Amino acid sequence: MKHETNASEAWHDVLRANRESSLAELIELLKIPSISTSEANVADVMTAASWVAERLKRAGMENVSIHPTGVHSCVYADWIHAPGKPTVLIYGHFDVQPPDPLDLWNSPPFEPVIVDGRLYARGASDMKGNLLLSVLAAEAVLAAEGKLPINLKFLFEGQEEIGSRDLGPFVAGHRELLACDLVLTPDSMQWTEDRPALWMSTKGLCAIQIDVETAAMDLHSGLYGGAIPNAAHALVQLLNSMRDCEGRILIEGFYDQVVPISDVERANMAEVPFNSVAYREQIGVDALVGEPGYTTYERAWARPTLEVNGIWGGYQGDGVKTVIPAKAHAKITCRLVGYQDPDALLHCLESHIAKHKPTGARVTVTRSVGKARSYQMSSDHPGVTAVAGVLADEYGQPPYFVRIGGTLPIMDMFLQELGAHTIPLGFGLDDECIHSPNEFLRVANFERGQVVYARVLQRLGESLSRSAQAIQ
Numbered sequence: 001m002k003h004e005t006n007a008s009e010a011w012h013d014v015l016r017a018n019r020e021s022s023l024a025e026l027i028e029l030l031k032i033p034s035i036s037t038s039e040a041n042v043a044d045v046m047t048a049a050s051w052v053a054e055r056l057k058r059a060g061m062e063n064v065s066i067h068p069t070g071v072h073s074c075v076y077a078d079w080i081h082a083p084g085k086p087t088v089l090i091y092g093h094f095d096v097q098p099p100d101p102l103d104l105w106n107s108p109p110f111e112p113v114i115v116d117g118r119l120y121a122r123g124a125s126d127m128k129g130n131l132l133l134s135v136l137a138a139e140a141v142l143a144a145e146g147k148l149p150i151n152l153k154f155l156f157e158g159q160e161e162i163g164s165r166d167l168g169p170f171v172a173g174h175r176e177l178l179a180c181d182l183v184l185t186p187d188s189m190q191w192t193e194d195r196p197a198l199w200m201s202t203k204g205l206c207a208i209q210i211d212v213e214t215a216a217m218d219l220h221s222g223l224y225g226g227a228i229p230n231a232a233h234a235l236v237q238l239l240n241s242m243r244d245c246e247g248r249i250l251i252e253g254f255y256d257q258v259v260p261i262s263d264v265e266r267a268n269m270a271e272v273p274f275n276s277v278a279y280r281e282q283i284g285v286d287a288l289v290g291e292p293g294y295t296t297y298e299r300a301w302a303r304p305t306l307e308v309n310g311i312w313g314g315y316q317g318d319g320v321k322t323v324i325p326a327k328a329h330a331k332i333t334c335r336l337v338g339y340q341d342p343d344a345l346l347h348c349l350e351s352h353i354a355k356h357k358p359t360g361a362r363v364t365v366t367r368s369v370g371k372a373r374s375y376q377m378s379s380d381h382p383g384v385t386a387v388a389g390v391l392a393d394e395y396g397q398p399p400y401f402v403r404i405g406g407t408l409p410i411m412d413m414f415l416q417e418l419g420a421h422t423i424p425l426g427f428g429l430d431d432e433c434i435h436s437p438n439e440f441l442r443v444a445n446f447e448r449g450q451v452v453y454a455r456v457l458q459r460l461g462e463s464l465s466r467s468a469q470a471i472q
Contacts, residue, residue, distance in 0.1 A: 011144035011454050015136065019447065022136050023119075025055070026446065029094075029128050030112045030121040036072055036095035036159045045072045045158045048094040052131070052156050053077070059139035061154065067174075070166030072158035076177065079142065080151045085461050087151040089180040089420065090138075091410060092131040092187055093160035096123035097435045104437035117443050124441040126434035130186035130426040131156060133446055137453030149461025153180060160187070163370045164410055171417045182383045183414050184456070186449070188424030189432075191272075193442070196391035196399035198384060199424040200268070201301070201376035204336030205407040206345050207309075207368035210235065210353065212361050215326040218314070224324055229360030232313045235328040238363070241356040242306060247291045247299075249306050253348040259338030261294075261302050268379065268401040269297045301403035305335045333368075335405055342371035372409035377421045386459045387423055394452050425456065 015022075034048035035041040049066050053075045057064045061077035072095065080087070099109035099122045107113045112121035119129070135154070142148055155178060157167055171178060191197035214229040243249055274297060276288060290299040299305075313328030315321035334345055350365050357363050377384065379401045392398040411422040427449035433439045 009454075011137075011140040012451065014140040014143050015447070015450050015454070018136070018140070022132070022450075023443065023446070026119070026124075026129055026132050027112045027121075029055075029132060030119075030123055031110055033110045034095050034123070034158065035098050036161045037098055042071060045095055049073045049075050049156075049158050052094050055132070055135060056154060059135050060142045061138070061152075067170065069157065069170045070159065072166075074155060074157040074167065074170060076153070076155055078151075078153040079138070079148050080153075082148060082151045082461070085150045086181040087153065087179065088457070088460060089153045089155060089178060089183045089414075089418075090134050091155050091157075091183055091185045091414070091422070092127055092134070093157045093164075094123075094128060094131060095158045095161050096126070096128070097161050099437070101437065106438055109437075109439075114443065118440040119443055119446070120438060120440045122439055124439055125189075125428035125432040126439065127187045127426065127428070129441040129446050130188075130428060130449065133427065133449040134184070134186050134453050137450045138457065140450070141454050141457055149458050152457070153178065160410075164413075165369070167410065168413055168417075171413060175417060178418055180418060180420050182460070183411075183418075183420050183422040184387075184453075185408075185410070185422055185424050186426040186453075187408070188426035189428040189430060190426075190445075191400050191402070193429065193445070194395065195397060196395045197402050198379075198388060198391070198399045199404050200265075200379055200384075200401050201337075201403040202374065202408045202411055203301075203304075203405055204340060204342060204372050204374035204412070205333060205409075206336065206342035206349075206371045207331070207333040208346065208349055209366045209368070210238070210330045210332065211364040211366070212238070212313075212328045213326060213364075214361055215324070218323040218326050221322040221324050228324060229358065231325045231328040231361065234358040234361040235311070235313065235330055237358050238353065238356055238361075239308060239311075239330060242352065247289060249304070251306070251348050251352045253351075254304065254306075254345065257339040257341065257344070258304055261298060264379075265302065265403075266298065269295070269301065269403065272297060272400045272402055297402075300405045302337060304337050304340060305405075307333055307335075309333055335407065337374050340374065342373065346371075372407050373412040375408065375411035375415065375422070376403075377423075381421060381423075382463065383421065383423055383460070386463045387425060387456055390452055390455045390459050394448065394455070425452070427452070 032048045033041055034045045036045055053064050053066050056077040061079055064077040066073050066075055109122040212231045212235045214231040288296055308330055310331040314325030346367055388399050414420050414422050427445040
């Protein structure tokens, strides 16, 4: 990690002087069990909101306010005293996933401990550590320089882990308050400890549940076997009609809005090292499968998918119970790319199911509330160029430009509502057990992230005009 200080980086001395107190503050924040999925922790999420709001005030931010958004609230703050400079919004969340199963933790999830340079606690990597480092960076630059090189806004929410279900209406109703030229989110990660990465796209999402019913009750398989429809068989038949044996999706219209992978995008993905043996061993699979004509990363990052997430029906207990199931169920999610519209894809799914419904099966399709469009930005976007330059300076090598198969609904939402692209810039790593027992954050990356954010603020101030046209 580089620590050289020059006239333009006096803030580095501030970060260094505050190193111990900043870590203590993170530990304090991690002690708050801000579990947004649990009704029992509603007050804890509000406690976290208040903590974040107070910390933003101490950092020198202005107009700090807590806004109710459904069950949980969000926090806003700004510093807008840089005329002619761009306005950047930093987005993140202070809610966390449930810590279960508790018996798999080596230490209590809300009693943070540091072991071998790793800070263990629920929310350490996802994303309280990443949230706080962005605030600390802004504070250090403001303290050292007496001003910020850009106009800066913060929006931190308390319900990301439940799908940000009330954030969209809040953003739509506060476009003027949140107006910006670019969004940065620390809710992401780097490739390795030694190699940075920037996420150029995320996938969209839609989901359904299929319920199949063939009789009024489970029936004796000896008395009725071979004479009546079996709900489990009918469901399997229906699911099998959706994909071929090589992984192509057979639903009419599914690929209509898919944008082909460009040569530049393929080249960027090909630069990312891939070892198929190590990849398989890490996740415990015997073979890699998928749509023909694409690499593993291309399938995971840039092609649409349809996956059965769960399937159940009939007898589930020990031993044998000779019944013909009357009911069977499945949950399906589709990850979307390009211009695929979630509602259009759901219509395609429903039409396919109606067309391929097995004889004697009564089928009900229920749409999931959660859905999102895909998001993509170009690697030659001026904001990306600025951030990539800072990462290259810090790590000594340029970032990989990667796409991810996950979904971050806020990215498309900010683009649609604010007209601003989002650059993910976080400092977790994929081995840090987010959403799992023994989540941790490397303390070195907590410190490195502060340096990177301070330099990014400076670089954006130097290289971007205030004109939205210049950075969108």
